[in-house]
Amino acid sequence: MKEIGGYIEFETFRSAMRYDDGIKLNCGRNAFAYLIESRNIKKICFPKMMCDSNDKVLSDYDLDVRYYSIGKDLKMEDITLNDDEWLYVVNYYGQLSDEYIRLLKQKYDRLIIDNAQAYFQRPAAGVDTIYTCRKFFGVSDGAILYTDSELDRELPYDESYKRINFLVGRFERTASEFYSEYAANNDVFFDEPLKRMSKLTENILHGIDYDFIEKRRTENFGYYHEALASVNRLDLNIPSGAFMYPLYIEDSVRIREKLRDMKIYTPTLWPNVLDMCNKQDTEYDLAENIIPLPCDQRYSYDEINYVIEAIKNV
Template structure:
């Protein structure tokens, strides 16, 4: 117990979105997928090609076998079955896959890990292990939840993460914006996570998560997603509402425009987007769906910091650019 001395930052309490028994709190989503494989006693994990390579790298580092499967243009896994001693990761892409969709996909396999890194608010499925990443939805330096049968086992083997040493970027973002020294500080935190072993969620992250207004986040993201659908539906090469339902809280609006120069135009106007997982352009055939997505998708920001004005400005830049190349 400590009494007195200086006053620390304070956050509201008892707001944590996932609480109660049966929940493992870890330091990252990739660590959460590894932990899920341990709980399922699986030595091999089937990953979709279209996924961040940090998941693959972490599993390989932890001596978990990795195999891959492709997806089609409707995001269906192109794999019929997996060995009984393996697990399969099914990604809830962009946070726009509804519950019935996930239930349908998961029913086809045994030992299913739902990767909800892009879908923080998606409800856990009873017969699967669900993994959530907090950093994609809330301003925290680390943090993941793993929910499902047996997920609280083996936690005593993991050290407690400490994130305050590399969390300055969260404060600098407020005063300096997202470029320059705040971005450099963020990269230091990313490097810490990349080099880290599986650990329990840091106390700092849990304090922030415990004081977060989740109702506001859900409301704003759904409103902004609807605005984006109206703004970009006429030019988008994919349909983000394909599996969308009233419970979906999207991470981003996935916009696919077949132009190599659009992203540079957005960056030039301080609209900081980026293609996801461009490493796939060097490892997959050009006629694969994953190659096409990696080359052209722009994950338009729709999070709780923004309103219609920011999305209108983004649309203005995009349409001016497209009109200029006709």
């Protein structure tokens, strides 16, 4: 019998959750691990421009890895898959269209799409697809996986109550006060085993206004693009529910520093690429010179315009 009475815990939310029919797991890298196990993957073709959180997954499962390059259109080079080799494709900044993904599926078949930066782009039919929750919403963990393969073992549930302090801290105070906790939470997932999504994270995801968030992110990306497309070296589509606005521009290091001085924080999303690749590589250039500008649901036109003007001034 569960406890009855006592103090009331965190509220239970009952609104519809986006991707409620997917497999709910604790993080994106473990959604990949789930596929490796359930698909019995031994060989994989992997992008050079990828965060190092997946390196441990590749190592733990002793995968035979072959790396491929992408172009400045953020699409993969043309390759030939070897026997039993799978192809892992990242949908950078949500720039891969549904039609492009369908063509990849037709050509390569053994395809995994990483939609960590494209939460609002629905999975293509028959394509294994990974979504990461904490890049889009105020949760400390969580991922969604779409696949028709099943794992033949039971998974324990993760628990998030010890990880939530930096989220509620920033809600009432400043990001800088809790940044070290945020960074530590990111580091946790290098060693976190494959688990089901925590009940707390799933509950929060049932309380989110997805329509508002999708609309606000799309609008904000559009504001940036209208003002900055003429100087942006990327030819971009406006994705629905955008992740961030990728401004690919010369002198990005100096601009990024100036913005930080103005308390406009722009991450370097793939710092490991700067160590792994040569300066002549496209991936090095993209990782160093794309400034990811925030366009999420916290901001309206006023904040986006402030960032635009700051960029113009520097």
